[in-house]
Amino acid sequence: MQNNEFSSDHLDVLKELMNIAMGNATANIADLLQAFGTMHIPHLQISDVDGLKNYIKMTISSEDEYYVTKQLFGGKIGGEFIFLVNKESAINLGNYLYDTVKVSDADIMDAVIELTNILSSTTIGRLTDELNTKVQFFAPYTEVVSGDPLISEEETLNYHKIIIISTVLEFQKHKISGQIFILSRDEMIISLRELIDQKLEELYS
Amino acid sequence: MKILVVDDSKLARLTLIKTLKEHEPSADIIEAENGDIAVELYKAKSPCVVFLDLTMPVMDGYEALKLIMEINPRAQVVVVSADIQMQAQALVLALGAKLMVPKPINSDKMLAVLQQLVF
Ligand SMILES: [Mg+2]
Numbered sequence: 606m607q608n609n610e611f612s613s614d615h616l617d618v619l620k621e622l623m624n625i626a627m628g629n630a631t632a633n634i635a636d637l638l639q640a641f642g643t644m645h646i647p648h649l650q651i652s653d654v655d656g657l658k659n660y661i662k663m664t665i666s667s668e669d670e671y672y673v674t675k676q677l678f679g680g681k682i683g684g685e686f687i688f689l690v691n692k693e694s695a696i697n698l699g700n701y702l703y704d705t706v707k708v709s710d711a712d713i714m715d716a717v718i719e720l721t722n723i724l725s726s727t728t729i730g731r732l733t734d735e736l737n738t739k740v741q742f743f744a745p746y747t748e749v750v751s752g753d754p755l756i757s758e759e760e761t762l763n764y765h766k767i768i769i770i771s772t773v774l775e776f777q778k779h780k781i782s783g784q785i786f787i788l789s790r791d792e793m794i795i796s797l798r799e800l801i802d803q804k805l806e807e808l809y810s
Numbered sequence: 811m812k813i814l815v816v817d818d819s820k821l822a823r824l825t826l827i828k829t830l831k832e833h834e835p836s837a838d839i840i841e842a843e844n845g846d847i848a849v850e851l852y853k854a855k856s857p858c859v860v861f862l863d864l865t866m867p868v869m870d871g872y873e874a875l876k877l878i879m880e881i882n883p884r885a886q887v888v889v890v891s892a893d894i895q896m897q898a899q900a901l902v903l904a905l906g907a908k909l910m911v912p913k914p915i916n917s918d919k920m921l922a923v924l925q926q927l928v929f
Contacts, residue, residue, distance in 0.1 A: 614820065621819035624865060625913050628892030641897040646818070646865050735914070808824055 611768075611798055616649050618801045623647040623770050623787075626731035631774065633727050634720065638701060640778040647772040654764050657788070664771065664784060665689065672714070674721040674747040678729055680740035682797045684768075684789030686725040690717060692749075694781045701779050714747050721745055724774070724785065736800040764790045768797070811929055812838045812855060816848040816874065817863035817890070822913065826861055826890065829920040845874030852878050852885070859927055862907070864891040864898070872905065879906035886927055890915055 624647055631642040652660065665671065669691045676686045690698070699708035699716045708716075722745060733740050770787040789797060811834065817823045823841055830837055840855055842848040845862075846869040852860065860878060864871035871889060878885050889902045889910040899910045909926060911919050 617819055618821045621821045624819070625892040628894050628913065632894045635895050635897075641895060644865050644893050644898075646867060805821075808821070808828060 611651055611794060614805065615798055615801045616651075618804060619768070619770065619797075620647050620649045622732055622735045623649070623728075623772065625735065626728045627772055627785075629731045630724050630727040633723050634774065634776070637720070637723065638776050638779055638781070640776045643775045643777065645773040645775065647770060649771075650769050651794075652767055652769055654767070657764065657767050657769060660769060660771075661786075666691075668751075670749060670751045672717045672747055673750050674717055674745050676721065676725045676745035677743040678725070678740045679743070680733070681738045682733070682736070682789060682793050682800065683740060684787060684793055686721075686729060687786040687788065688717075688721040688724055688774075688783055689786070690781070690783035694783060697780050701781075718745055718747050720783075721747070728785070729787070736797075736804060738800055764788070766791055766794060768794060811836070811859075812840065812857040814840045814842060814848060814851055814855070814857040814860045816842045816845065816860065816866070816871070818843050818866040819863070822863060822890075826915050826920075829915055829917045830861075830924075832917055833921055833924055845869030845871060845877075848874050849877045849881070853881060856882075858886060858929060860885065860887045862887055862889050864889060864893055864902070872901070875902060875905045875907055888923055888927075 627644065627647065631644055635642045672690050672695045674688045678684060678686060695713050695717050696708065698720060699713035700706055702716045703712050726742065729740060768789045772785050773782060774785060775782040813830065815823050815826055827839055840851055840857060842851050844866045862871045862875060875887055878887060887907045889907045890913055891898065891910065892913045894912045902910050909923060911923060
């Protein structure tokens with residue numbers, strides 16, 4: 606394994622920057638939902654495709670149905686932002702945002718995309734700000750999946766070494782919780798490491 | 811002057827200590843990486859200020875704050891957190907924190923904090 610090119614210090618920096626980014630995202634969503642969000646410690650690991658599959662299996666239930674929204678971003682660093690909510694949370698979100706108890710599937714989908722957009726832009730935006738870089742976002746798309754086929758077989762062909770950043774978004778008042786995954790792969794790991802090295806240099810100077 | 815810096819992130823501790831040293835070069839700094847260690851160090855070393863993170867493994871900052879305030883109701887605890895929600899701030903102030911500062915800390919924020927503490 607070439608994991609040693611991304612040291613525990615690099616992981617620590619990324620984890621803390623993700624923590625700060627999630628603080629911003631949670632505050633934005635808290636405004637939208639008029640509720641308090643519980644913050645969780647982000648999880649970070651460098652893994653191969655099998656490791657990613659195992660991690661997903663461990664984190665999400667294979668019995669639930671999920672709304673999965675994926676959004677690609679690119680620039681000096683790039684990757685994929687994935688937001689996953691189970692059906693119950695998605696319905697609660699739709700009910701709250703549309704202020705009704707009977708939301709249509711299209712409305713739920715719309716609410717999930719809206720939430721993901723806020724989440725991805727604030728999280729990735731803050732993360733890249735802290736790393737003194739910028740990224741571009743591509744249009745998100747949502748699909749309903751059951752079980753763990755979060756990453757399709759054809760998608761995994763593109764992944765060899767992956768940085769997994771994941772955390773939980775939780776608003777107990779509305780019974781809404783979701784899982785965020787940020788995946789960055791292969792060549793991106795090198796540029797990400799360079800940005801983190803610059804950050805560390807500033808700090809030690 | 812003894813100061814306890816509590817954060818699970820090494821980066822966060824380094825950043826905080828760096829800005830602290832700019833204003834208080836002679837500060838005697840003790841570090842802890844979770845709430846549990848922080849409470850033990852607080853008991854053993856009685857620092858005059860504690861900089862405390864909230865999201866940490868083993869014991870989070872809310873719990874550590876409660877315990878530190880039980881040990882010393884006049885403890886000066888400054889919460890430094892990524893959680894910028896109003897409710898989080900209200901909660902830590904109700905638990906007895908002297909101040910809450912949003913992460914990341916920088917030199918200006920540190921100066922403003924130090925001016926509000928009693929040494
Ligand atoms: Mg922390």
